[in-house]
Amino acid sequence: MKYGVNDKGYYGDFGGAYIPEMLYPNVEELREQYLKIIHDADFIAEFDQLLKDYVGRPSPLYRAKRFSEKYGANIFFKREDLNHTGSHKINNAIGQILLAIRLGKKRIIAETGAGQHGVATATVCALKGIECVVYMGEVDMERQAPNVSRMKMLGAKVVPAKSGSKTLKDATNEALRDWIGNPVDTHYIIGSVVGPYPYPDMVARFQSIISLEAKKQLLEQTGKELPEYVMACVGGGSNAMGMFYHFLNDEKVNLVAVEAAGKGVDSGHSAATTFLGREGVLHGSRTILMQTDDGQVVEPYSISAGLDYPGIGPQHAHLYKINRAQYVSITDDEALQAGLLCSQLEGIIPAIETAHALAYLEKMTFKPDDNVVICLSGRGDKDLDTYIKYFNF
Amino acid sequence: MNRLNALFNKKKDNLLSIYYTAGYPEVNTTLDIAEALERAGVDFLEIGFPYSDPVADGPTIQHSSEKALENGMTLTLLFEQLKDLRKRITIPILLMGYVNPIVQYGIERFCKQAAEVGVDGIIVPDLPMYEYEAMYSRYFIDNNLSNIFLVTPQTSEERIRKIDELSNSFIYLLSSSSITGGQLQVSVNIEDYYKRIKAMQLKNPAIIGFGISDDKSFKKACEYAAGAIVGSAFVKLLGTEGYLEKIQGFVKSIRF
Incomplete structure (x- = not known):
């Protein structure tokens, strides 16, 4: 490959x-x-x-109708949140x-x-x-x-x-x-x-089932195997890699990876690795990581525990460096708002990690026929406390 | 031929080495500690440069690294402090630390600096053999620095042979597969392991480390290898009041 x-x-x-x-x-x-x-x-x-009988795969590919209307494209959710245990x-x-x-x-x-x-x-x-x-x-x-x-x-x-x-x-x-x-x-x-x-x-191989299914499901639902955009959130990057895997060689497919900006990329409280990191070695691989000039690992910050990591997987570092995928970032506030929006427009409470990917839709411009697949990597039950505190429910 | 080689040519057994973290407990006592250790009769030293994520270390060295970083220790500062190293210290010196700070400092610059101040060898626990050979070794060789490899009871004979070939001073024999600061394992299996290494008749002497904390464990290690390294037990001593004055007594308590 x-x-x-x-x-x-x-x-x-x-x-x-x-x-x-x-x-x-x-x-x-x-x-x-x-x-x-x-x-x-x-x-x-x-x-x-x-995967079939215990996890409940294949996970549905759901055309999010109200999201599609709002953003002017065909937005599909790959429903990893419906897996047993609630995530990919x-x-x-x-x-x-x-x-x-x-x-x-x-x-x-x-x-x-x-x-x-x-x-x-x-x-x-x-x-x-x-x-x-x-x-x-x-x-x-x-x-x-x-x-x-x-x-x-x-x-x-x-x-x-x-x-x-x-x-x-x-x-x-x-x-x-x-x-x-x-x-x-x-x-x-x-x-x-x-x-x-x-x-x-x-x-990546174990998670690649996500894109393998999505490709097939897209073909069934739209007559086209390849979407214009594939999006996912990135901490270490496993749901993103699973979501990108079978689209990597299809160069026309735009891959968008959304990192956690925390309180803002320049706030000193962030986990946006590709923006703030440099090449180095973390947890056994050479990759991009947030660090001081002296090579000490910087403590990252994100409201989302799953994205609160100072590095990214080495394959992501590679895709970033050669520009095969686009790496962007979303703040805590933007993510929580997107989580609320998804709950109220689609009846799905997403994990705050996932909400980062959803939030980036606000920053994109689509053509009406564009097909966009977002990995809905996990459900938000575990994050209810955080949502409740933030929105004062 | 560096100071390490000269030492191992001259002395074949009961070698004692001490590890400590530069910048702990105070930032400016790196050479004072080294001097006290040399005076106490230690054969060679390992000076650690701290890292935020030391995965091979137990709580004692983790703590000393954290403190040293808080105290402002960096590789740049350490090399600054080591400028006068060879005016004050004659025994061989190794630097020990994780690979990421070296990558940031620049491997070529790191090796040059180390050689310039009079360092003899480097121990980088998370720099494996393949990466060393492919990307790092030429800088070590150009600067006459020995790279020290670790061997555990699980390391295969084939790999030990390869490590022996790539080494030119000593092999760092781990008393068990563990992080630093544990107890010396003494069991039939471990004795077999030491005997197995001895029987391989490697060209490099072996020095045992991890779990050497007192005279008993030092003596035991010296039965099987050319010597041993004390780390966490010494770093603990550094955490106490008046540590510089206690160094002489500490070394005496270990060396019989």
């Missing part, structure tokens, strides 16, 4: 596996096995069956648990920001009867309390990450430290297209 990873784990200048030697055997085992396992007929059969994160969690079992692993660890990936991981561990430990920033545990309870109810142990900014990046550090200490029996289910190779490629 033109925009895919090479055999050394790089997307152009980005990617690789910058990991301490302690993680080398685990990552090497994955690198050697992942393609073999995920192309195995038995794996494919179980993965497809679980389950696609990857299912894939990785099946992989972990085939690697003979007995224990699962994961990091989580908004808690969606933590819930998805706790869910698949319950499904398969495997021990599950989820690392979550202390700050995130507070602002996403319902998801903490959900993980506990599903039988997972939730460990607060108390270092640094106490958010997603620190949860990732803690998960990596756990993995260093448990190199033989544990598999680390990374929730986004970040981390050392082969994670970015593996997670």
Whole structure:
């Protein structure tokens, strides 16, 4: 694939596996096995069956009528919010648990920001009867309390990450430290297209079901397989990569990735990585990250815990650098307003992460016949508290 | 041939190295600590430059890194402080830190600066072999800097051979697959691991690190390797009142 990873784990200048030697055997085992396992007929059969009967796929492609009227184009929502557990994160969690079992692993660890990936991981561990430990920033545990309870109810142990900014990046550090200490029996289910190779490629493949279905559904509904625009929000970038994946080689399709500007790109409280970041190394891959001149990682900010991450996946960094996708940003306020609009025009309360992608519609100009697909990556139940506080309901 | 090579040629066992984080607990005592350690008889030093996200480190070194960053420690400042290094210190010095600050500083500039101030080797735990060989090694070699690789009980024999080939001073043997600041693991498996390494007859000596905190663990490590590295236990001492005066006693308590 033109925009895919090479055999050394790089997307152009980005990617690789910058990991301490302690993680080398685990990552090497994955690198050697992942393609073999995920192309195995038995794996494919179980993965497809679980996605269908357990997750509820295919997720609908819904033509949002009132949104379409408002923005003067055909706006389609790819309804990942309707998946079991409420977001796209389950696609990857299912894939990785099946992989972990085939690697003979007995224990699962994961990091989580908004808690969606933590819930998805706790869910698949319950499904398969495997021990599950989820690392979550202390700050995130507070602002996403319902998801903490959900993980506990599903039988997972939730460990607060108390270092640094106490958010997603620190949860990732803690998960990596756990993995260093448990190199033989544990598999680390990374929730986004970040981390050392082969994670970015593996997670992208598991999430690519989103665009695979969308293409087919668009053809059925519009007679055209290719839309003019494909849009998604980006923290680490897993729903965006899943949404872009099968459109990457169709150069006519405009790809729009929406980052979290927080209180504004120049406010000092932002998570807009491509605007504020430079090339460097974070969590095992060479990518673009927010950092000081001295190479210290900057603590990002977004009201949305799932986008509150100082880097982006290496494939996104590549697509950004070569201009294959457009990277833009949306503030907290704009996102929350878009969340309200979607609730009241379409009867869908989106996750605040997703609301960032919806908010960018305001800034675009469409032709009436344009088809626009937005990844509705998750539902907003977990964010009700934040919405309620903001709008004073 | 740098100071490290000279040391290993001369001394084959009971080598003691100490790690500490530059800028902790005070920003300007980097060379004072080094001097005290040399005076106390330490064979070589590892000076850490702090990073915001040290994934291979436990709470003690995480804390020292955070504090050092708060105190304003940067690579630029560290090299400034090390200008007088060779006027005051004669033992070999390694710099240890994560790859991102080096990338930002510029690898070529970093290696040049390190050589200029009299540093002998570099340890970058998150710089793997492939990336080192493909993009970094020429700057190390041009500046006569030794790159130190880590080996764990899970590292394959083939990989250890390759590491031995790429190394030119010593191999950093981890007592277990763990982050820094743990306990020395002593079990049949670990003894087998040390024996396995010894039997491989590598060209580079092995120094054991991670979990070496006192005379007992140091002595145990020296049975299997040319020496050992104390990190977190020393960084803990630095966190106490009057740390400079305590260094002599600390080193004496470890070295038998």
